Amino acid sequence: MDLSYILNHLGEDRSQYFNAVAPPIIQSSNFAFKSIADMRHGLMHEFETPFYTRGYNPTVAILRKKLAALDGADDALVTSSGSAAIALAVMGVVKAGQHVVCVEKPYSWTYKLFTLLLSQYGVETTFVDGTNAENYRQAIRPNTALFYLESPNSLTFELQDIAAVCAIAKQHNIKTIIDNSNATPLFQKPINLGVDLCVYSATKYFNGHSDVVAGVITGHKPLIDSIFKSELMTIGAILSPHDAALILRGLRTLPLRLQQVQKTTATVVSYLENNPHVAKVLYTGSPNFSQYTLAQQQMSGHGGLFTIYLKTTEIPKIEAFCDALKRFILATSWGGHESLIFPAVVLITSTNYQSPSLDPAMIRFYIGLEDADVLIADLEQAFSKL
Numbered sequence: 040m041d042l043s044y045i046l047n048h049l050g051e052d053r054s055q056y057f058n059a060v061a062p063p064i065i066q067s068s069n070f071a072f073k074s075i076a077d078m079r080h081g082l083m084h085e086f087e088t089p090f091y092t093r094g095y096n097p098t099v100a101i102l103r104k105k106l107a108a109l110d111g112a113d114d115a116l117v118t119s120s121g122s123a124a125i126a127l128a129v130m131g132v133v134k135a136g137q138h139v140v141c142v143e144k145p146y147s148w149t150y151k152l153f154t155l156l157l158s159q160y161g162v163e164t165t166f167v168d169g170t171n172a173e174n175y176r177q178a179i180r181p182n183t184a185l186f187y188l189e190s191p192n193s194l195t196f197e198l199q200d201i202a203a204v205c206a207i208a209k210q211h212n213i214k215t216i217i218d219n220s221n222a223t224p225l226f227q228k229p230i231n232l233g234v235d236l237c238v239y240s241a242t243k244y245f246n247g248h249s250d251v252v253a254g255v256i257t258g259h260k261p262l263i264d265s266i267f268k269s270e271l272m273t274i275g276a277i278l279s280p281h282d283a284a285l286i287l288r289g290l291r292t293l294p295l296r297l298q299q300v301q302k303t304t305a306t307v308v309s310y311l312e313n314n315p316h317v318a319k320v321l322y323t324g325s326p327n328f329s330q331y332t333l334a335q336q337q338m339s340g341h342g343g344l345f346t347i348y349l350k351t352t353e354i355p356k357i358e359a360f361c362d363a364l365k366r367f368i369l370a371t372s373w374g375g376h377e378s379l380i381f382p383a384v385v386l387i388t389s390t391n392y393q394s395p396s397l398d399p400a401m402i403r404f405y406i407g408l409e410d411a412d413v414l415i416a417d418l419e420q421a422f423s424k425l
């Protein structure tokens with residue numbers, strides 16, 4: 040199925056809704072039936088037809104079809120946040136008393152899911168350096184049920200060799216989940232590489248306009264069905280029809296946005312790599328990136344995230360540089376229209392001021408849809424503050 044068909048037509052049966060070109064927002068919690076027989080039929084198929092919106096909503100269903108197709112998956116679930124998608128997918132695979140091998144330094148709330156929440160239910164997690172697939176094999180225990188991957192992560196961008204990690208998992212009957220938020224299905228297709236479930240923060244590129252928090256799980260039918268009927272239906276962390284419609288609107292331009300972001304990011308990165316104030320740039324699309332060969336092999340493009348380390352380690356100077364930026368907004372998240380910075384100095388408090396694990400010279404960038412020369416001019420004037 041071609042990308043244009045998925046984004047412009049798939050799942051949209053316009054004859055069902057007055058031939059409206061844009062999908063309607065079916066803002067209804069429940070759906071009516073003409074007879075007991077009809078209602079009985081509805082109840083029997085409550086996951087595939089309109090019965091109750093926690094289980095099935097027509098607007099949300101259009102979004103699910105498109106997201107599944109983007110990943111080459113059988114089906115997709117959408118959730119109220121990316122963190123909900125991660126928690127539901129993991130709980131769908133791991134039971135009490137089992138063991139997880141997780142890449143080190145995953146998304147912060149993923150780390151907390153394993154260390155604070157699932158540990159209460161007797162689930163133990165080993166964090167490994169995922170840049171060597173063999174580290175996953177070394178960590179296997181008799182009760183290992185899941186390998187969790189995040190490639191690239193969204194701060195320091197370490198990759199896992201997805202095909203290699205999945206091959207090890209299959210030999211040991213272990214399930215695999217990857218957080219593919221950073222690459223998106225446009226730049227990386229983990230299901231083709233053997234992954235069981237992909238999870239996403241749809242808050243980021245899928246929606247792309249910094250106005251919705253949402254999550255996605257994609258995968259093969261049996262596992263998605265079981266997460267749907269068990270974890271998603273009982274916990275109820277569903278996406279509202281309104282937010283689904285906003286993400287459908289965002290998806291129309293996903294390829295255009297990613298192409299533009301990729302092009303501008305490459306220009307800004309090459310400016311920064313040649314800037315005397317910058318000690319190091321981490322960007323998966325740069326030949327200087329330590330895992331560039333693997334990146335070229337399993338990714339077909341690179342988004343707008345990268346991290347720089349300034350040469351200076353003087354905190355007042357770093358803060359002056361960040362405060363001077365005008366086109367880059369100081370804010371968390373990424374994947375929207377607007378360029379952002381998230382400086383490590385934000386994490387500095389009076390209690391961890393001298394923490395050895397915190398490098399104050401580190402600044403995570405996200406490049407949005409602005410012109411490269413505007414962003415570079417802004418960086419240029421802010422560097423003059425150093």
Ligand SMILES: *Cc1c(COP(=O)(O)O)cnc(C)c1O
Pocket residue numbers: 120121122123146192193218220221239240241242243252253254372
């Ligand atoms: C933002 C993010 C999440 C969490 O998604 P929310 O939509 O904020 O809940 C998970 N993984 C990665 C890589 C993220 O950047």
